[in-house]
Amino acid sequence: xxxxxxxxxxTVSAPGDSVLSFEDLEVTFGTDFGDIHAVKGIxxxxxxxxxxxxxxxSGSGKSVxxxxxxxxxxxxxxxxxxxxxxxxxxxxxxxxxxxxxxxxDIAMVFQEPMTALNPVxxxxxxxxxxxxxxxxxxxxxxxxxxxxxLRMVGIPEPERRLKQYPHELSGxxxxxxxxxxxxxxxxxxxVADEPTTALxxxxxxxxLDLLRSLKEKLNTGILLITHNMGVVADMADRVAxxxxxxxxxxxxxxxxxxxxxxxxxKRLLAAVPHLGAGRGQFGEIxxxxxxxxxxxxxxxxxxxxxxxxxxxxxxxxVDDVSFQVAQGEIVGxxxxSGSGKSxxxxxxxxxxxxASGSVSILDQDFGRLxxxxxxxxxxxxxxxxxxxxxxxxxxxxxxxxxxEPLVVHKVGDDKSRRAxxxxxxxxxxxxxxxxxxYPHELSGxxxxxxSVARALTLEPELLVADEPTSALDVSVQASVLxxxxxxxxxxKFACLFVSHDLAVVDMLAHRVVVLQNGKIVExxxxxxxxxxxxxxxxxxxxxxxxxxxxxxxxxxxxxRHKLLADLGDEIAELHIDGPLDGxxxxxxxxxxxxxxxxxxxxxxx
Amino acid sequence: xxxxxxTAPNGEEYQPIPTASGxxxxxGVGAVVSTETLPGEDKSYSQGQLVRRRFFRHRAxxxxxxxxxxxxxxxFTSIGVGPLPGWWGKGYVEQYPKIGxxxxxxxxxxxxxxxxxxxxxxxxxxxxxxxxxxIGVGLISTVIGTVxxxxxxxxxxxxxxxxxxxxxxxxxxxxxxLAAVLGKIASSWxxxxxxxxxxxxxxxxxxxxxxxxxxxxxxxxxxxxxxAVGTGTGRIIFKHVLPNAVGTIIVSATLAIAAAVxxxxxxxxxxxxVLPPDTSLGLLISQYQTAFTTRPWLFWWPxxxxxxxxxxxxxxxxxxxxxxxPRQNRxxx
Numbered sequence: 001x002x003x004x005x006x007x008x009x010x011t012v013s014a015p016g017d018s019v020l021s022f023e024d025l026e027v028t029f030g031t032d033f034g035d036i037h038a039v040k041g042i043x044x045x046x047x048x049x050x051x052x053x054x055x056x057x058s059g060s061g062k063s064v065x066x067x068x069x070x071x072x073x074x075x076x077x078x079x080x081x082x083x084x085x086x087x088x089x090x091x092x093x094x095x096x097x098x099x100x101x102x103x104x105d106i107a108m109v110f111q112e113p114m115t116a117l118n119p120v121x122x123x124x125x126x127x128x129x130x131x132x133x134x135x136x137x138x139x140x141x142x143x144x145x146x147x148x149x150l151r152m153v154g155i156p157e158p159e160r161r162l163k164q165y166p167h168e169l170s171g172x173x174x175x176x177x178x179x180x181x182x183x184x185x186x187x188x189x190x191v192a193d194e195p196t197t198a199l200x201x202x203x204x205x206x207x208l209d210l211l212r213s214l215k216e217k218l219n220t221g222i223l224l225i226t227h228n229m230g231v232v233a234d235m236a237d238r239v240a241x242x243x244x245x246x247x248x249x250x251x252x253x254x255x256x257x258x259x260x261x262x263x264x265x266k267r268l269l270a271a272v273p274h275l276g277a278g279r280g281q282f283g284e285i286x287x288x289x290x291x292x293x294x295x296x297x298x299x300x301x302x303x304x305x306x307x308x309x310x311x312x313x314x315x316x317x318v319d320d321v322s323f324q325v326a327q328g329e330i331v332g333x334x335x336x337s338g339s340g341k342s343x344x345x346x347x348x349x350x351x352x353x354x355a356s357g358s359v360s361i362l363d364q365d366f367g368r369l370x371x372x373x374x375x376x377x378x379x380x381x382x383x384x385x386x387x388x389x390x391x392x393x394x395x396x397x398x399x400x401x402x403x404e405p406l407v408v409h410k411v412g413d414d415k416s417r418r419a420x421x422x423x424x425x426x427x428x429x430x431x432x433x434x435x436x437x438y439p440h441e442l443s444g445x446x447x448x449x450x451s452v453a454r455a456l457t458l459e460p461e462l463l464v465a466d467e468p469t470s471a472l473d474v475s476v477q478a479s480v481l482x483x484x485x486x487x488x489x490x491x492k493f494a495c496l497f498v499s500h501d502l503a504v505v506d507m508l509a510h511r512v513v514v515l516q517n518g519k520i521v522e523x524x525x526x527x528x529x530x531x532x533x534x535x536x537x538x539x540x541x542x543x544x545x546x547x548x549x550x551x552x553x554x555x556x557x558x559x560r561h562k563l564l565a566d567l568g569d570e571i572a573e574l575h576i577d578g579p580l581d582g583x584x585x586x587x588x589x590x591x592x593x594x595x596x597x598x599x600x601x602x603x604x605x
Numbered sequence: 606x607x608x609x610x611x612t613a614p615n616g617e618e619y620q621p622i623p624t625a626s627g628x629x630x631x632x633g634v635g636a637v638v639s640t641e642t643l644p645g646e647d648k649s650y651s652q653g654q655l656v657r658r659r660f661f662r663h664r665a666x667x668x669x670x671x672x673x674x675x676x677x678x679x680x681f682t683s684i685g686v687g688p689l690p691g692w693w694g695k696g697y698v699e700q701y702p703k704i705g706x707x708x709x710x711x712x713x714x715x716x717x718x719x720x721x722x723x724x725x726x727x728x729x730x731x732x733x734x735x736x737x738x739x740i741g742v743g744l745i746s747t748v749i750g751t752v753x754x755x756x757x758x759x760x761x762x763x764x765x766x767x768x769x770x771x772x773x774x775x776x777x778x779x780x781x782x783l784a785a786v787l788g789k790i791a792s793s794w795x796x797x798x799x800x801x802x803x804x805x806x807x808x809x810x811x812x813x814x815x816x817x818x819x820x821x822x823x824x825x826x827x828x829x830x831x832x833a834v835g836t837g838t839g840r841i842i843f844k845h846v847l848p849n850a851v852g853t854i855i856v857s858a859t860l861a862i863a864a865a866v867x868x869x870x871x872x873x874x875x876x877x878x879v880l881p882p883d884t885s886l887g888l889l890i891s892q893y894q895t896a897f898t899t900r901p902w903l904f905w906w907p908x909x910x911x912x913x914x915x916x917x918x919x920x921x922x923x924x925x926x927x928x929x930x931p932r933q934n935r936x937x938x
Contacts, residue, residue, distance in 0.1 A: 349833040378835030391826035395848040395929065397655060404844075405834045436655065454830070464833075 018045035019188040019221040020069055020106065024081035027064050027073065027245075038064045040245040041081065046189055046221040051211075053224045053232045053253070055268075056242035057473040058444075062225045065242070066191045069106055069223070071098045086188050103130050107182035109211075111194040113174035117166040123150075123177055124162030130184050149180040152575050153210060171337070172203035179210060189221040190214070196231060200336040200500065205544035205560065206572035208234050213573035227473060229272045230546025233257055233553040241265050253550045271478035272548050273503035275530070295363045297462040297494030298325040298348055302357035305343050305518075317343045319518040320357070327461065330488065330495040332509030332526070334502060334541070340518040345466045345498045349383055350374065361462060379409050382455030382493070386467035388447035392439040398450050399435035405457040424453040427490070428483060445476035452484065456491060463495045469504060481507065502545045506530050514538050539563060659928040666924020669917035676914065680732040683725070697726040698882050709902055716902040718893065727884055728906045734885040735866055736914065738800050742865035743918075745804025747811060747858040754815025755842055755850070759823055769816065775809045784868060785877040799878060803868060811857045818850040851929040859922030863915040886911050 027039040039061040046052045054062045067073050068083050071090050083090040085106045093101060102108075110116035118126060127146035131137045137145045143162065150158035153176040166174055175195065182190050192211065196204035212235060214220050224235055232239055232253065239256040241249040241264065249262040260266045305318040318340040325331045335341045346352045347359055350366045359366045364377055385391035392401055402424055403417045412420065418435075425432055428449040439447055448468060455463055468484070469477040481504065488495065499505050505512055505526075512530060513523040514537065522535040533539045543560035547553050561571050661667060685691030695701065695713075700721040704710050707717035707724075715724035757768040775783075783806050791798030822828060823846060831841050847854070870887025872878030879885040881892075886907040893903035 346829075351829060351833060375835040378833065381833065383830055383833045385826045385830060387826060391830050393827040393831075393845050393849070395851075396844070404831065404836070408831075408834055408836045408840065451830075458834075 018047050018084075019086055020191075020223060021045035021084045022065065022068070022081065023084075025065065025068060025083060026080040027061070027068060028078045028080075029074075030076045030078065038077075038245055039068075042240075042242070042245075042247040044240055044247065044250070046223050048188065048221050049215050049219040050237045051215055051222040051224055051235050053226060053236035053239045054242060055226060055229070055232055055239060057227060057268075057475060059244070060242040061245040062242050063193055066108075066193055066223060066225055069189075069191055070102055070108060100134070103134055103185040103187065105187055106189050106191065107185065107187040109175075109178050109182050109190060109192040109195045112198050113171060113178050114166065114198075116178050117174060119166055122163055122165055123169070127162070127177070127181055127184060130181060134185050136185060146180075146184075149184055150177070152183070153177070153180045154206075154570070154572050154575060155180075170203075171199055172206060175199060175203075175207050176210065179207070179214070183214065183218065183220070186218075187220065189223065191223045191225070193225045194227070195224070197226070197228070201502070201546075202336065202540055202544040204231070205546070205557075208546075209572040210574060211235065217574050228546070229257065229269060229474070229548030230553065233548045233550045234546045234557065236550075241268070257548055257550055268475060269548060271475040273478070273481070273501070273507050275503040275506050275542070275545050275547055294327060296324040296360075297327045297329070297362060298496060299360040299363075300324070300344070300348070300357070301360075303344070303347065303359060304355045304357050305340070305347055305352060306355040314355075316355075317518050318347070321515075321518070321520050322357075323513050323520065323523055325462065325494045325496055327494050328492045329511065330497055330509045332505030332512045333496060333498045333515065334500065334505050334512060335515035336500065336541075338517070339515040341498045341500075341515050342466055343518075344515075345464050345496060348462075348464050348496055349381060350378065375409070379405075379458050380461045382458070382460035382463040384448070384451045384455045384463065384465040384468045387471050388444055388451050389439065389471075391451055392447060392454075394439055396438075397435065398437050398439065398442070401439075401450065402454045402457055404454065409458065411458070420457065421453075424456060427456070427487060428453045443476075444472055445480055448472060448476075448480050449483065452480070452487070456487065456493075459491060460493055463493045464498070465495060466498045467500065468497075470499065470501060477504075484508070502530060502542060503547075514541070536567060540567075656928045660924050663924035663927055665920045666927075669920035669924075672913060673917040673921070676732065676910065676917075677736060680729045680736065683729045684733075686733070693726060693729070695723040695726045697722065697730040697884065699723070707900060715906050716900070718903060719896065719900070724903065724906065727889060728886070728910065731884045731886040731889045731907055732910055732914075734796055734879055734883065735869065735887065735911070737796060738803065738869045738879075738885065739862045739865045739914070739918075741797075741800035742803045742807060742868075743858050743862035745801065746808040746861050746865075747854060749804065750808035750811030750857070751815050751847070751854055753808070754812040755819050755847060757812070758816040758819025759838070759842055759846065761820075765816075768812075772809050772812050775806065780806060780868070781871060781875075784872055785875060788872050788877040796879065796883075799869070799872075803865060803872075807861060807865065807868070811854065811861065814853050814857055815850055818853050819846055822846045822849050848929060852926045855922045855926045855929070859919050862918045866911055866915065 022042055022044045024041050024043060025039055026037070026041050029036045029038055042065065044052065044054070044065075054065065056062045064073070064077075068079055069085060069090065071093065073079065079091060085101055088097070088101060088105070090098070090101070117123075124143060124146055127149060128137075128142040131142045131145055136142075147158040147162055150161055155161055155173055155176055161169070161173075161177075166177070169177065179195075195211065196207050199207060208231065211222060211224075215222055222235075224231070226232060236253045239249075239251060239253050240247055241256065241262065243264045249256060249260065249265045256265060257269065260269060301322050303318055303321045304316065306314040306316050308314045321340075321344065323331070333341045333344060343352065347354055348361070350359075354367060361377060362380060364373070366374070366377075369377060392398075396404070399418070399421050402421045406412055406417045406420060411417075421435065422432055425434055430446060430449050430453070434442070434446070434450070439450070442450065448471075452468070455465075465484075469480050472480060485508065497505065497509055509526050511524065512526050514521045514529060514535070516537050521537045522529055522533065528534075529538060530542065533542055540560075540563065543556065543563050547556060564571055681691075683691045683693040684695075684697060701713070701717065701723055703717055703721040704712060707713075707719070707721065709716040713723050713725060715728055718724055718727065753768050753772065757765040784803055787802035787806065788799055791802040794801075828841060828845055831845050836845075866887060869878050869885060870891060873880075873885055873888035874891040879888050881888070884892075889907040890904060890911075893900070897904045
């Protein structure tokens, strides 16, 4: 397949000045089950001070492509074609050459900062390691330089942080440390593999700001790998779209996101939920007619949930939360990680007891029921979890997994149960022969369909969905959400939809509840909360969520910066005018390496 | 995954997902391999039926099962069990006139021992005893270990404390001493008593393994989902937790069976296990270990049988584990 290059003639520059380039790159993995052609001949380059976004869904080969740049592929991979970092050809380097190149010329920012950092070494140890290995600084000087790097990426009290371990830092701070490590040896290009996927939206916005200032102030080239079109719109100068190992389209961010040429890109963009687009992007949800006096499906009153900790005061995860879910209504519960939204979901399922307050489902209080009644009540609640791989028993064939609730509640006989399973498989648009398959034989989206089918087996009146689509690719997410809307239309269940993705909630929910640190910040109708937020926190959240449109996203970004300035917050960026004059590498002997010539622009600090 | 507006029922294709660390077998290649059509695709099977089908496709396990069955049948029918006479005319206690050095002849296919006993009858008697002890000990220790381990892991709290401290207590007493004392007491009840006692002291390792497995399994989403549906504790343990721990349990059980043969050998050697004139494979080897250079058949026959029994049990365990674990596709690959 040839790449559809829609880059204008004037934006294409001479090939010589790129810091990272791939030419006809092909990667094949030899496995027990035959060869897998992961990357099928792509050509791509990254220039200094430029962000090239490589987008595609899982399995499209984008991470494999980036790994070839660092020479980090496993042994069973065969690479053809040329990969150049600066003027070195990666394939031609031996182990020593590769080691020198990594860090010095090219660095990596990983997806999950917790696993990218070694939990048993201090931040200082890990930061100085690269400096010492590459001979940039040793001992005290290295520590000094490390502290300065932390200050550059906006971590307060860097000297104290150096002595801390990764678990003592928040997720956003950990990712900042990873970025500090990446820039420690002043590389020409940074490969950022889904750098914000594991982070909350507000933290994501900060990290993206930081990366952006990186390219502006250090003139570093960035190869950004992501599946999030909003992040692409926010960051990328140029975009390359990958599909099953092929580069199907390439161009500037504006060209690709606003005027896509290739069918796949169009479909991919159509599948991205737009915040602000409102309901009905993937099928209309009928408005609910709530009758006065009707019992709500879920009624939380002054709910407090505490986790008991050994030897420490118990941790209050949910504090005085009250809201209702009417019958047939979808309520979106949004908030960042640690806000207690999943805890509320679990409490609504009766899996965690309430410390005080009450949880009533269809007028029955969980706390006051006896075992028998509890079991009967559970018949009326369904649940869908986030990770479809973990929420299905790997040893149970799909048919039995879906029929499980029927067996537990002794509904029907074998024959009627089987008929019900077939009916549900049809409803979630899975082929009937899925009955005998095991979960691992299905794709992520198919597994999540099975989870939904299982949740609907007993025709529950209330469905608790805990981030049901956040582990899925966008196009799969779109199809699952579409199916979900259709099913809600058909079965009319009430739904507590827990999500961190405001765009998804915007598409689906009738009402929205915003949580922060276990407390409700704002609740109300979807239109009011998401389109005209009253509370500062909600405004921050909404401002931080990126939209997949570059011009619109720039406007939103500036708005957010204004909002942050109004609120007296700092905008995340690289602080290169520290106490030492200029970016510290000048002050450290041995750092006047080969890259200095590239960096003329900022030496004045 | 190519069709974004996924209207077709099977819109999301199976697709291998190569990652930096090789190939994502969980979601990828395993799926590719198993998309081949099974015979009778339109029929629906329960978990048990599927496990059986997969087991019968494991060639080594089936061969081992036939082998083990043959050994058991020959061992039990040849010299008979209890009052029932077998088809082999000679007994294992009687002495026969020695033919030459006692090397294998048509009269005595396994040879004769130092005092002229028929070695085939002796080995068959030993096989009977060893199989009863090994399988009995394997079963008893596996059941006790699984029950204690899964109860401790699933309920946690004081139940776990009591059960695991009890386990620790059993572990700190040297196994051989405990088995010897109990074996001595139990030997008055014959071989069954010995089996029971050995089973009662060898479950500790498995209990700890199972507890560890259950501890991690009980926090998994599918267990939480099952609890949310209202599934009872018993069903959760037997349907959701234990099938996922079955690999550990079966491997441990097969090792326990092999270990039981050795433990019984040691005890018999020390004089606490099976006592002459009754015999077992272990006892035969220890009795005739000095004859290895002069009368090698006295060593080889029981040794070979121990080897075949232990290997067969291990292969059967292998097959069972693969059959229970749907991600194993060895028979098809």
